Amino acid sequence: MKRENENVEFEETLDPDDWESMRKLGHKMLDDMMDYMKTVRERPVWQHVPERVKAHFSSPVPQQPQPPEEIYKEFVEKVLPYPMGNIHPRFWGWILGTGTVMGAFAELLAASMNTNTGGGANHIANHVEKQVIDWIKEMLGYPQSASGILTSGCSAANIIGLTVARNTKAGFDLRRKGLQRATQRMVLYASQEVHSSIQKAVELLGLGSEALRLLPINDYFQIDLETLKTSIKKDREDGYMPFCVVGAAGTTNTGSIDDLNALANLCQQENLWLHVDGAFGAWATIAPKAKNKVVGIEQADSLALDLHKWMYMPYEIGCILVRHEEQHRKAFSLTPDYLAHGEGRLGLTGGDLPWFSDYGFQLSRGFRALKAWMSLKEHGSRKYARIIQQNIDQALYLGELVNASPELELSAPVTLNVVCFRYVAPTMDNAELDELNKRIVIELQEQGVAVLSGTVIKGKYVLRAANTNHRSRREDFEVLVSEVMRIGKELTADRQP
Amino acid sequence: MKRENENVEFEETLDPDDWESMRKLGHKMLDDMMDYMKTVRERPVWQHVPERVKAHFSSPVPQQPQPPEEIYKEFVEKVLPYPMGNIHPRFWGWILGTGTVMGAFAELLAASMNTNTGGGANHIANHVEKQVIDWIKEMLGYPQSASGILTSGCSAANIIGLTVARNTKAGFDLRRKGLQRATQRMVLYASQEVHSSIQKAVELLGLGSEALRLLPINDYFQIDLETLKTSIKKDREDGYMPFCVVGAAGTTNTGSIDDLNALANLCQQENLWLHVDGAFGAWATIAPKAKNKVVGIEQADSLALDLHKWMYMPYEIGCILVRHEEQHRKAFSLTPDYLAHGEGRLGLTGGDLPWFSDYGFQLSRGFRALKAWMSLKEHGSRKYARIIQQNIDQALYLGELVNASPELELSAPVTLNVVCFRYVAPTMDNAELDELNKRIVIELQEQGVAVLSGTVIKGKYVLRAANTNHRSRREDFEVLVSEVMRIGKELTADRQP
Numbered sequence: 001m002k003r004e005n006e007n008v009e010f011e012e013t014l015d016p017d018d019w020e021s022m023r024k025l026g027h028k029m030l031d032d033m034m035d036y037m038k039t040v041r042e043r044p045v046w047q048h049v050p051e052r053v054k055a056h057f058s059s060p061v062p063q064q065p066q067p068p069e070e071i072y073k074e075f076v077e078k079v080l081p082y083p084m085g086n087i088h089p090r091f092w093g094w095i096l097g098t099g100t101v102m103g104a105f106a107e108l109l110a111a112s113m114n115t116n117t118g119g120g121a122n123h124i125a126n127h128v129e130k131q132v133i134d135w136i137k138e139m140l141g142y143p144q145s146a147s148g149i150l151t152s153g154c155s156a157a158n159i160i161g162l163t164v165a166r167n168t169k170a171g172f173d174l175r176r177k178g179l180q181r182a183t184q185r186m187v188l189y190a191s192q193e194v195h196s197s198i199q200k201a202v203e204l205l206g207l208g209s210e211a212l213r214l215l216p217i218n219d220y221f222q223i224d225l226e227t228l229k230t231s232i233k234k235d236r237e238d239g240y241m242p243f244c245v246v247g248a249a250g251t252t253n254t255g256s257i258d259d260l261n262a263l264a265n266l267c268q269q270e271n272l273w274l275h276v277d278g279a280f281g282a283w284a285t286i287a288p289k290a291k292n293k294v295v296g297i298e299q300a301d302s303l304a305l306d307l308h309k310w311m312y313m314p315y316e317i318g319c320i321l322v323r324h325e326e327q328h329r330k331a332f333s334l335t336p337d338y339l340a341h342g343e344g345r346l347g348l349t350g351g352d353l354p355w356f357s358d359y360g361f362q363l364s365r366g367f368r369a370l371k372a373w374m375s376l377k378e379h380g381s382r383k384y385a386r387i388i389q390q391n392i393d394q395a396l397y398l399g400e401l402v403n404a405s406p407e408l409e410l411s412a413p414v415t416l417n418v419v420c421f422r423y424v425a426p427t428m429d430n431a432e433l434d435e436l437n438k439r440i441v442i443e444l445q446e447q448g449v450a451v452l453s454g455t456v457i458k459g460k461y462v463l464r465a466a467n468t469n470h471r472s473r474r475e476d477f478e479v480l481v482s483e484v485m486r487i488g489k490e491l492t493a494d495r496q497p
Numbered sequence: 498m499k500r501e502n503e504n505v506e507f508e509e510t511l512d513p514d515d516w517e518s519m520r521k522l523g524h525k526m527l528d529d530m531m532d533y534m535k536t537v538r539e540r541p542v543w544q545h546v547p548e549r550v551k552a553h554f555s556s557p558v559p560q561q562p563q564p565p566e567e568i569y570k571e572f573v574e575k576v577l578p579y580p581m582g583n584i585h586p587r588f589w590g591w592i593l594g595t596g597t598v599m600g601a602f603a604e605l606l607a608a609s610m611n612t613n614t615g616g617g618a619n620h621i622a623n624h625v626e627k628q629v630i631d632w633i634k635e636m637l638g639y640p641q642s643a644s645g646i647l648t649s650g651c652s653a654a655n656i657i658g659l660t661v662a663r664n665t666k667a668g669f670d671l672r673r674k675g676l677q678r679a680t681q682r683m684v685l686y687a688s689q690e691v692h693s694s695i696q697k698a699v700e701l702l703g704l705g706s707e708a709l710r711l712l713p714i715n716d717y718f719q720i721d722l723e724t725l726k727t728s729i730k731k732d733r734e735d736g737y738m739p740f741c742v743v744g745a746a747g748t749t750n751t752g753s754i755d756d757l758n759a760l761a762n763l764c765q766q767e768n769l770w771l772h773v774d775g776a777f778g779a780w781a782t783i784a785p786k787a788k789n790k791v792v793g794i795e796q797a798d799s800l801a802l803d804l805h806k807w808m809y810m811p812y813e814i815g816c817i818l819v820r821h822e823e824q825h826r827k828a829f830s831l832t833p834d835y836l837a838h839g840e841g842r843l844g845l846t847g848g849d850l851p852w853f854s855d856y857g858f859q860l861s862r863g864f865r866a867l868k869a870w871m872s873l874k875e876h877g878s879r880k881y882a883r884i885i886q887q888n889i890d891q892a893l894y895l896g897e898l899v900n901a902s903p904e905l906e907l908s909a910p911v912t913l914n915v916v917c918f919r920y921v922a923p924t925m926d927n928a929e930l931d932e933l934n935k936r937i938v939i940e941l942q943e944q945g946v947a948v949l950s951g952t953v954i955k956g957k958y959v960l961r962a963a964n965t966n967h968r969s970r971r972e973d974f975e976v977l978v979s980e981v982m983r984i985g986k987e988l989t990a991d992r993q994p
Contacts, residue, residue: 012884014597014809014876014967015534023531026602030527033609034520037512046845049621054849057624061632064877068599071874075606079867082621084612085845093845096861099611100511102565105523109572111604111811111868112530114596115581124546124579127554135558152649152813153861163701178705179676180683196833200858204660206703208675253834308861312511314608315863316649336693337750337953347939348543348582348590348948352551361697364593364650364805366812370576371608377568379511380561387509442844451845456834470511 016068025068036080037087037101041471044448046085053078089471090450090480095252095280095418097306098469099314102378106371107314118365120341120355121348129369130353132376136305136319139381140285141298147325149359150317150368154279155197157304157320160360162188162201162244164302164322164331165273169243175331179206184241187211189231191223191258193251195277221256221412223247225266232270244273249294250281253455255395255418255466257281260296267301276300279318280310280468284416286381287389293415310388310417310468313375317368320360333358391417391467398465398477405481407488411462420455422462423488427495434461436491443487450480513565522565533577534584534598538968541945543582550575586968587947587977592749592777592915594803595966596811599875603868604811615862617838617852618845626866627850629873633802633816636878637782638795644822646856647814647865651776651803652694654817657857658799659685659698659741661819661828662770666740672828676703681738684708686728688720688755690748692774718753718909720744722763729767741770746791747778750952752892752915752963754778757793764798773797776815777807777965781913783878784886790912807885807914807965810872814865817857830855888914888964895962895974902978904985908959917952919959920985924992931958933988940984947977 016022056078086096115125133148151157167174170182179186186207190198192214202212213235215227232242245267247258260276267274276282276297282305284290285297297303300323307317322328335341335358341349357363376384399414402421411420422437438461441454455464465480513519553575583593612622630645648654664671667679676683683704687695689711699709710732712724729739742764744755757773764771773779773794779802781787782794794800797820804814819825830852832838838846854860873881896911899918908917919934935958938951952961962977 011887011970012880012967014595014872014880014884016598019531019535022598023528026527026531026598027524029602029606030523031520033605034516034523037609038516046620049619049624053621054624057621057628058631059628061635062874062877063879065880066874066877068875071599071871074874075867075871079621079625080606080610083610084614084618084620084622086613087611094616096613097611098511099608101513101519101523102568104605104608104611105526107608108530108601108605109526109577111596111601112534113577113580114584114594114601114811116583116593116812117581119591121581122546123543123581124550124554124576125581127546127551128576131554131556134555138558152653152859155859155861156649159701159858166703174703174705175700176706178682178708179703180679181705182677185675185677196831197858197860200829200831203672204656204858205701206663206671206676208671208678209673211675306861308863314611315613315861316859332697334693334697340951347942349950350939361656361694361701362649362652362813363694364652364803364812366805370572374568374572375511377559377563377571378565380559380563382560383509383511383562387511390508442847445844453846454837470509473508 022068025072029072032076033104034101040088043088045088045090045451046445047082047448049082053082085451089469089473090476091469092465092467093451093453095309095466095468097308097315098312098471100312100375102374103314103371106374110367110370113367115367116364117367117369118357118363120351120353122351123348125367125369126351126353126356128373129356132369132372133319135376137321140282140303142303142321143323145325146321146323147328147359148319148321149356150319151360152316153308153318154277154304154306155200157318158197158277159201159204160320161275161302161304161322162205164328165244165275166205166207167331168327169273184239185211186243187213187235187240188244188246189213189215189228189242190246191215191217191248193217193221193253193256194246194248195252195279198246198277220415221251221254222258225259225262228266242270242272244275247274247276247300249276249278249297250284250416253457254412254420255281255416257284257293257415260294260299264296264299273301274299275302276304278303278305280306281416283310283388286385287392288385289389290392290416307372311384312470313371317372329358332360387470391469394472394474394477395419395467397474398480401477401481405485407485411457411460417467419465420457420462422460423484425492425495430460436488437461437463439491440484440487444483449483519565522569526569529573530601531598537585540585542585542587542948543942544579544945546579550579582948586966586970587973588966589962589964590948590950592806592963592965594805594812595809595968597809597872599871600811600868603871607864607867610864612864613861614864614866615854615860617848617850619848620845622864622866623848623850623853625870626853629866629869630816632873634818637779639800639818640820642822643818643820644825644856645816645818646853647816648857649813650805650815651774651801652697654801654815655694655774656698656701657817658772658801658819659702661799661825662741662772663702663704664828665824666770681736682708683740684710684732684737685741685743686710686712686725686739687743688712688714688745690714690718690750690753691743691745692749692776695743695774717912718748718751719755722756722759725763739767739769741772744771744773744797746773746775746794747781747913750954751909751917752778752913754781754790754912757791761793761796770798771796772799773801775800775802777803778913780807780885783882784889785882786886787889787913804869808881809967810868814869826855829857884967888966891969891971891974892916892964894971895977898974898978902982904982905978908954908957914964916962917954917959919957920981922989922992927957933985934958934960936988937981937984941980946980
């Protein structure tokens with residue numbers, strides 16, 4: 001483009017050379033993405049990436065510019081057809097997110113503004129994020145006086161929550177002096193079913209995975225309270241310093257929810273921190289028929305959760321809430337000269353909100369609050385409540401379908417939205433059944449029918465359907481069951497009596 | 498919408514009720530965002546958020562749906578006019594990112610696919626991310642055998658790098674046993690000018706900020722090597738265990754770069770880990786006339802950097818590279834039953850790439866690689882090199898303008914892209930000058946002219962322009978200098994002799 005001031009030497013920019021052709025390309029992308037999301041049901045859930053496509057991604061860094069239209073064509077041919085599949089109505093593997101159209105639009109808006117929501121400062125993104133956090137607290141019945149920050153996900157939220165727990169309970173200035181100055185070994189408790197991100201956080205924080213006591217579960221896959229009490233007592237007698245219990249609101253394996261009320265009472269009696277990992281399960285709080293299962297969650301000292309799983313927002317968005325704002329801030333606030341907070345109401349740093357960087361480990365932060373803000377407005381909390389309940393009802397329905405099929409066996413009670421089951425053939429031993437069910441998971445994926453994941457429950461390999469999918473319908477679960485039956489029968493054809 | 502199967506009870510979805518009106522809205526958003534980015538130069542860099550707008554963000558969570566068009570209207574009226582300002586050509590506050598049109602488009606595409614790039618698995622996003630990391634290694638001259646992962650930014654990258662350093666150098670199974678089992682206090686070194694995120698990482702990791710020895714700087718704002726050697730020796734004599742040196746490639750205050758070659762040699766001699774925080778400065782490596790300043794960066798054991806600062810990509814995207822893949826993986830890999838990696842080439846988990854979750858603390862991860870992949874193709878590495886060099890040349894030009902103005906004083910040498918200077922009035926003492934310069938920063942912001950930040954250099958409050966802006970032109974720096982002069986004169990009018 002021509003420059004207004006021709007006597008200034010030529011300077012380059014990354015802005016488009018031709019805004020109008022770039023605009024045209026953007027409109028094409030938008031149309032394609034709408035079609036892509038609208039027609040997802042018509043495609044296989046997942047398909048292999050062909051070797052020739054993989055090979056395409058091994059070329060060296062491009063040195064010269066490539067026309068935007070060509071780059072997009074490459075994206076359409078080589079990237080778009082090979083997603084993980086988690087936006088499809090029959091994707092129930094692990095616990096992934098579905099995303100929405102408005103969520104995707106919001107990402108375009110946020111990246112166009114490209115506002116940094118790290119330091120505080122007087123700009124609107126901070127107010128949007130504060131409102132989103134206030135809304136989350138409101139929906140979950142968590143105290144409005146609590147502090148919070150949006151994170152990349154629940155792993156980061158768990159790290160932040162456990163850092164506040166560790167630093168608050170240490171009894172000395174751990175932030176300054178470090179764990180090595182502690183006189184007693186700090187230990188914490190969770191059930192064997194707790195998510196791996198808790199162990200990773202404990203390791204990151206320098207506590208050592210040995211410090212995380214993984215306790216047995218009861219028949220409902222909840223942490224066994226008697227063992228917990230005994231362990232705390234024994235650890236104290238042995239000179240350890242118990243400081244925290246991690247409650248699970250929705251375990252990954254089975255969707256089970258610890259007795260959070262009992263944990264809250266126990267933690268109060270024992271002066272321990274209660275951290276709840278509510279990655280997806282925290283949202284059971286808003287489901288009319290499930291909220292009784294998570295009672296007590298509002299008593300947590302810190303509560304970690306995701307919005308990219310059960311609130312269906314596009315990646316990445318999680319949240320940590322901390323009951324006592326001061327404890328949260330004390331664990332993370334740090335103000336070097338170049339980040340001096342403004343005084344008064346003047347200038348960009350003269351904002352009247354706390355700085356988000358004082359509540360977590362990110363300094364530069366994008367505007368992830370926008371997709372949450374627009375999404376919650378688009379649907380309203382009541383619709384989210386209905387669809388979360390719908391996912392739970394669908395899981396119960398799948399449980400019924402499994403129970404009604406003699407070849408299928410439910411592997412754990414359906415407490416929430418996770419259904420663990422397996423195909424059984426009477427003539428096979430356990431090792432053979434493990435292999436058979438592994439094969440069924442793979443065949444479902446390979447044939448593009450559905451994506452389940454597998455896990456091990458009580459020593460047995462089982463199929464696992466985790467339903468955080470707003471596109472799923474009952475008929476999808478009917479398809480799942482009949483296809484599992486078909487594949488199971490085909491794979492055991494030579495073993496039929 | 499009507500359902501195909503009318504005898505199934507009605508199930509809801511978060512998909513649009515009316516795809517066509519949603520599509521129309523998307524096109525409007527896209528047009529508006531193109532205009533917004535194209536016309537940014539015509540607007541003030543920053544403006545206050547009016548109280549009535551702030552007040553708008555205090556309403557309770559919406560319970561009922563709101564039409565998408567209304568939500569967008571609210572966004573246009575209440576959010577869009579009040580950004581932080583960092584996409585404007587005269588924004589040089591802190592070290593923020595400018596973003597690009599293609600980057601914003603890529604966010605739309607990534608969120609529409611909504612692929613989870615956390616676990617490995619056989620889908621294309623993993624290959625895109627691997628290629629982007631390979632490209633980064635190639636551009637920075639870092640060994641291709643190194644491992645890497647894209648992160649939310651450099652804070653997260655520093656956390657990961659220092660975790661690998663800590664765990665590798667501990668000399669025992671720190672991941673399992675924890676820091677409290679160490680017999681010697683682990684300590685590390687950096688200059689006083691190192692970024693605050695290093696301290697935050699050290700605190701998070703349980704090492705304690707006392708363990709971070711912040712050493713004095715030389716005249717070039719680099720870590721003083723003699724003091725470093727003496728400190729390591731003394732710490733060893735005193736029973737501490739030195740394990741790491743953090744080199745800065747581009748300090749926040751002045752853009753200075755430690756003597757990385759010397760640090761690499763010293764670390765090798767002393768058997769210490771060299772972690773380099775190259776948030777923005779790592780990219781000097783590709784600038785023709787600046788790359789000599791960062792020689793040695795390729796010898797780092799771990800290298801943390803951002804792509805949302807000097808590579809101008811929209812938030813959030815950073816990267817950590819680790820020289821020895823095995824050390825990286827050993828610090829983070831963890832595989833519970835529900836994350837079992839697939840065997841062979843079958844099914845979704847049968848991918849042939851490592852799992853990204855084995856190299857960091859996030860499990861769910863979005864597709865942030867896409868914006869990097871598309872951006873690098875759009876411009877090619879050589880154009881990035883030219884524009885980074887352009888930013889450095891512009892900083893030198895600003896330094897010249899400052900030197901040519903008797904009222905202005907350069908506060909530190911211009912090493913890279915950061916210019917620290919202040920307005921001086923001969924009749925004022927230092928305290929008065931501090932107040933005057935604080936006021937100038939605020940006036941520049943309040944009047945919408947430019948955004949600088951302030952910092953303290955050798956006890957004096959100074960103006961700081963950090964140029965990571967692909968939209969800036971030389972004429973913008975001319976405007977800056979003449980406006981600083983105008984404001985300075987106005988503010989000191991009653992003090993003129």
